[in-house]
Amino acid sequence: MRLLLVEDDAMIGESVRAGLQQDGFAVDWVQDGRAAELALEANAYDTLLLDLGLPRKSGLDVLAALRRRGNAIPVLILTARDAVADRVKGLDAGADDYLVKPFDLEELAARVRALLRRKSGRADPVVRVGDLILNPATHEVSLAGKPVSLSAREFALIHALAARPGVVYSRAQLEEKLYGWDQEVESNTVEVYVHALRRKLGAHMIQNVRGVGYMVPRQS
Amino acid sequence: MSSIRRQLLLWLLSGLALAVVVAGARIYVQTLDEANELFDYHLQQMAASLPSDSFSPLPPSSMEELGAGDGLVVQIWDRNGLELYFSRPASRLPQRAALGFSTVETSRGSWRVFSALEQNNVVQVAQPMSVRRNLAAGMALRALVPLLLLLPVLGMLIWITVGRGLKPLDRMASALDRRTPDSLEALPEAGLPREIRPLVQALNDLLARLERALESQKAFIADAAHELRTPLTAVQLQIQLAERATTDAEREQAFVRLKSGQARAAHLVQQLLTLARQEPGITAPVHASVDLCELVRMVRSEYAPMAASMHIGLDIGEQAQAGVSGDFEALRVMLSNLVDNAIRYTPAGGAVDIALRLRGRDAVLEVSDTGPGIPPGDRARVFDRFYRRDETQLPGSGLGLAIVKNIADRHGAAITLEDRTPGPGLRVSIVLPRA
Numbered sequence: 001m002r003l004l005l006v007e008d009d010a011m012i013g014e015s016v017r018a019g020l021q022q023d024g025f026a027v028d029w030v031q032d033g034r035a036a037e038l039a040l041e042a043n044a045y046d047t048l049l050l051d052l053g054l055p056r057k058s059g060l061d062v063l064a065a066l067r068r069r070g071n072a073i074p075v076l077i078l079t080a081r082d083a084v085a086d087r088v089k090g091l092d093a094g095a096d097d098y099l100v101k102p103f104d105l106e107e108l109a110a111r112v113r114a115l116l117r118r119k120s121g122r123a124d125p126v127v128r129v130g131d132l133i134l135n136p137a138t139h140e141v142s143l144a145g146k147p148v149s150l151s152a153r154e155f156a157l158i159h160a161l162a163a164r165p166g167v168v169y170s171r172a173q174l175e176e177k178l179y180g181w182d183q184e185v186e187s188n189t190v191e192v193y194v195h196a197l198r199r200k201l202g203a204h205m206i207q208n209v210r211g212v213g214y215m216v217p218r219q220s
Numbered sequence: 221m222s223s224i225r226r227q228l229l230l231w232l233l234s235g236l237a238l239a240v241v242v243a244g245a246r247i248y249v250q251t252l253d254e255a256n257e258l259f260d261y262h263l264q265q266m267a268a269s270l271p272s273d274s275f276s277p278l279p280p281s282s283m284e285e286l287g288a289g290d291g292l293v294v295q296i297w298d299r300n301g302l303e304l305y306f307s308r309p310a311s312r313l314p315q316r317a318a319l320g321f322s323t324v325e326t327s328r329g330s331w332r333v334f335s336a337l338e339q340n341n342v343v344q345v346a347q348p349m350s351v352r353r354n355l356a357a358g359m360a361l362r363a364l365v366p367l368l369l370l371l372p373v374l375g376m377l378i379w380i381t382v383g384r385g386l387k388p389l390d391r392m393a394s395a396l397d398r399r400t401p402d403s404l405e406a407l408p409e410a411g412l413p414r415e416i417r418p419l420v421q422a423l424n425d426l427l428a429r430l431e432r433a434l435e436s437q438k439a440f441i442a443d444a445a446h447e448l449r450t451p452l453t454a455v456q457l458q459i460q461l462a463e464r465a466t467t468d469a470e471r472e473q474a475f476v477r478l479k480s481g482q483a484r485a486a487h488l489v490q491q492l493l494t495l496a497r498q499e500p501g502i503t504a505p506v507h508a509s510v511d512l513c514e515l516v517r518m519v520r521s522e523y524a525p526m527a528a529s530m531h532i533g534l535d536i537g538e539q540a541q542a543g544v545s546g547d548f549e550a551l552r553v554m555l556s557n558l559v560d561n562a563i564r565y566t567p568a569g570g571a572v573d574i575a576l577r578l579r580g581r582d583a584v585l586e587v588s589d590t591g592p593g594i595p596p597g598d599r600a601r602v603f604d605r606f607y608r609r610d611e612t613q614l615p616g617s618g619l620g621l622a623i624v625k626n627i628a629d630r631h632g633a634a635i636t637l638e639d640r641t642p643g644p645g646l647r648v649s650i651v652l653p654r655a
Contacts, residue, residue, distance in 0.1 A: 009450055011481050015457035022464060055608075080449040102453035105460045 001116055001160065002026040002177050004045040006036040006062070007078065008054050012101075016049070016078075017180070019105040024139065024156045025112065026180045033057025040066065043176065045073060047115050049108075052079040052090065060093050067094035074115035078103070113137060120163050129162045130219035132201065148200055153178055157193045161206060161216040170213040190214075225382040232378055233371060240367050244360045251356035256332075259352055260321060263292075263334040263345045270294065270343055291351045293331075297342040304341060313346050323349070388412050392420065404431040440499070440605070444492050447606050447617070451485035491619040495605070498550060498626040505630055506547035509655060512583055513539055515548065516576050519555045523563060531568040534559070537575035542583035545655040546631045554627040557620040558587040558648050564614055565591035565646075583654050588640045588647040599637040624650075 003020060007013035008031045017027045028043065030036050032055040040048070048066075052059035063075060075097075077090045082100040090098050096118075097111050113136050117125065127134040131144040139155050141148045150158065160177045161169060169177075171190045178193075179185045194206055194214060207217055293313060296305035313324065313331060324331045324346070333346040392407060406424040409417060458481050462474035520536055527534035544551075555574075562572040570590035577584050594602060594609070601607050603625040606618040628635050633652045640647045 009454065011454035011477070011484065012450065012457060015454060015461055015477065018461055019457060019464070022461075080446050080453070101449045102456045105457060105464075 001046040001112075001156070002028070002043070002180070003047045003049060003112065004036065004039055004043070005029040005049045006031075006033070006054060006059065007049070007051045008032060009051075016105070016108065017182075020109060020112070021180065021183075023105075023109045024152045024159075025109075026156075026176070026178055026183070028180050029182075031055070033059065033062045036062050037065065040071070040073075044173075046119070046177075047112055048073050048075045049112070050075055050077050050095070052077060052081060052086075060090065063090075063093050063095060074119050076108075076111055076115060078108075110137065116163075122163075127159065127162050129165050129216055132162065132205065134159055134162055143201055150197070150200065153189075154193050154197055154200075157190070158197050158201070158206075158216075161214060165216045166218040168209050168213050168215040174214065224386065225379060228382050229375055229378050233375055236371060236374060240364055240371075243367070244364045247363050248356045248360040251359040252352060255352040255355050259332065259347060260334070263321075263332065263347060264336075266292065266294070267334055267336045267338070267343045267345045270296070270338065291348045293346045295344045295346070297344075299340045299342075313344070385413060388416055392416075402434070404428075404434065436499075440496070443605055447492075448485070448488060451481060451488055455481040455485060488617045488619075491617045491623065494553060495619050495623050495626060498553075498623055498630060506550070507545045508548065510544050510546050510548045510551055512542045512544060512551075512576050512585065512652075515551055515555060516574050516585070519552060519559055520574060522556065523559050526560075527563050527572060530563060530566075532563055532566050533571040534563065535571065535573055537573045537586075538577050540576055540578045540583070542576060542578055543655050544583055544631070544652045546652075547627075550627045550630065554624050554650070555585060555587070557624050558650075561620055562587050562589035562591065562646070562648075564616075565589060567591065570645075578654075579651070581654055583652045585650040585652065586647060588645060590640065590645040593639055593644050593646045594637055602637070603635075 001024075003025050005013060005016055005020070005027055007016060007029065010031070013029050013031065017029045020027045028039055028045070030039050034056045036048075036050070036054070037057070039045075050059045050063060054062070059077065059079070063077075066073070066075070075095045077095045077098045078101065079086070079090070079098075080101040081087075081090075087098045087100075096115055099108060099111060113125075116136070117123070125135070125137065127136065133142045134155070135141070136159060139150070139152070141150050141155065141158070156178055157174060160174060174190050175185050178189075194208075198206055205216060206214055208214055292307070294305065294307040295303070295313060298304055313326065313333065319335045319337060322333050322335070324333050328348070330349045331346045332349055332352075333344060335342060335344045337343075388411075395407065404427045406427060407420050409420055409424070412420055455478065458474060458478040462471060462478055465471035465474050516536055516539065520534060524534055559572065559574065566572055566589045572587065572589045575584075575586040575588075577586070598609055602609065603621050605622040607622075608616065608618040625635065628650055631652055633650050636649045636651075638647050638649070639645070
């Protein structure tokens with residue numbers, strides 16, 4: 001899952017990015033409101049993490065413009081403004097959640113997972129496709145009740161595909177979900193991970209739609 | 221504890237008592253004078269009216285008529301000194317050689333004596349002075365008793381009136397008593413006696429000033445708490461990353477980040493403390509003689525290494541001899557902050573100049589740089605606490621210029637920001653009144 005982090009403070013931005021990457025998210029980080037808008041136009045993000053006190057364009061303005069354009073991306077506000085009035089203002093401007101600094105990395109990751117869950121129309125914290133069960137919080141995977149061990153990237157890839165069964169993702173889209181700007185994308189990595197996943201979960205789990213991309217088929 | 225009511229009571233009653241005593245004494249003296257005159261005349265009349273042919277003792281009844289009630293004693297001698305008559309043998313008086321009035325001291329007190337020659341006999345009429353004194357004292361007392369009886373009544377009246385007059389003070393005291401530390405609204409001034417109103421007005425002024433000070437402190441604390449959140453958030457996140465680290469390299473990197481986060485929080489706290497100390501009205505102003513030349517040299521040598529490492533020339537331009545009255549340490553912090561800012565905003569290869577010149581009765585400290593400058597629209601706001609310009613990419617607390625402003629204010633100095641000539645760049649001038 002790919003997130004856009006908008007945070008003007010270098011120390012906080014760096015740490016949040018590092019922490020979320022460890023949790024298996026691809027994170028792009030920008031430091032001002034204008035850069036955030038450019039990034040949002042250029043890339044498809046699954047969630048926006050937005051600070052309010054930003055240079056050049058305030059977080060609330062970015063949010064308002066985003067919603068005006070009809071962009072429904074889940075937005076989590078990260079801010080030091082803790083007054084109830086500020087929270088209400090943030091949520092009413094179109095944010096889905098509000099987290100006050102200082103916050104905990106675990107809680108931030110959990111809230112991001114909750115937002116992603118809601119976005120995909122799920123209430124169940126685990127992703128189920130047939131007898132495959134993925135737990136995004138713990139990265140535990142089981143197939144027909146047996147645990148399966150996956151690397152972080154493998155998990156991210158199967159999670160992205162299994163979250164929306166029947167939807168075909170191109171290689172480029174999958175790369176976007178796996179890598180932030182700061183991470184090198186090696187050629188044919190998606191193929192390498194798909195190969196590994198098929199070996200561990202069974203070849204039928206991921207279908208190759210020739211010329212288009214990959215999907216996890218819907219289970220009846 | 222002094223009490224207005226008791227003091228008034230004491231002094232008013234003492235004054236009244238003194239007046240009563242003086243009045244009594246006057247009545248006594250006056251009455252005594254009049255009694256003397258009257259009784260002397262009486263003695264004379266009596267001597268004249270004694271029957272000249274009577275050599276036998278007068279019947280006691282006629283003596284009563286002659287005024288025995290006034291303690292009169294009548295004695296008659298013939299020319300040869302032979303006693304002819306004593307009205308009261310028990311209170312015999314010596315024969316007076318001189319005729320007319322005289323006052324005689326006897327073992328029974330002093331007597332007023334009138335001697336006269338009546339047909340070859342010496343007639344002497346005498347009266348104890350105590351009779352006159354008693355009369356005068358009696359008069360005086362009768363006049364004073366009602367006044368004396370009035371004293372307690374007056375005392376009570378004073379007590380009550382003063383109490384009523386001071387009632388507004390009591391009300392004010394209990395109104396103030398009920399207040400919590402943050403209820404600083406003005407006390408009502410309506411219906412107050414003229415004597416108390418200035419006190420209440422002064423109190424209200426104080427309350428208003430206190431409220432403003434408290435408001436600015438509250439705002440400061442709220443700002444400070446808000447600003448401290450940022451470095452604390454960074455530190456908390458860095459700690460979590462350090463905990464999660466699985467390899468030595470990761471851990472090392474996490475600790476490097478953690479240290480810089482901690483240093484940043486410490487710097488912010490230091491800046492906040494400096495700002496709080498320089499807040500007007502927090503600490504007593506220091507008025508020592510400060511040599512600005514020394515200050516400039518000191519700050520330049522302090523920042524020379526930093527400037528050199530960033531390839532920026534740090535020089536002292538014009539340097540006049542100038543001294544001001546103030547706090548050396550505070551002025552050093554002020555100039556350091558300006559020089560620090562100038563160096564950090566100046567690109568490598570640029571120059572920062574410190575100048576000290578005289579202008580009329582003022583000394584002008586100038587720091588100019590070849591950085592990007594500050595657009596005129598932003599110049600007023602850069603002194604606000606925690607204000608950071610959008611274009612600013614450098615880390616900082618946003619407090620440096622607020623500290624500069626506070627210190628300048630405490631020294632009665634004016635700050636101007638202008639474009640450096642030739643541009644681009646910023647020139648900050650601080651105009652200090654010379655000692």
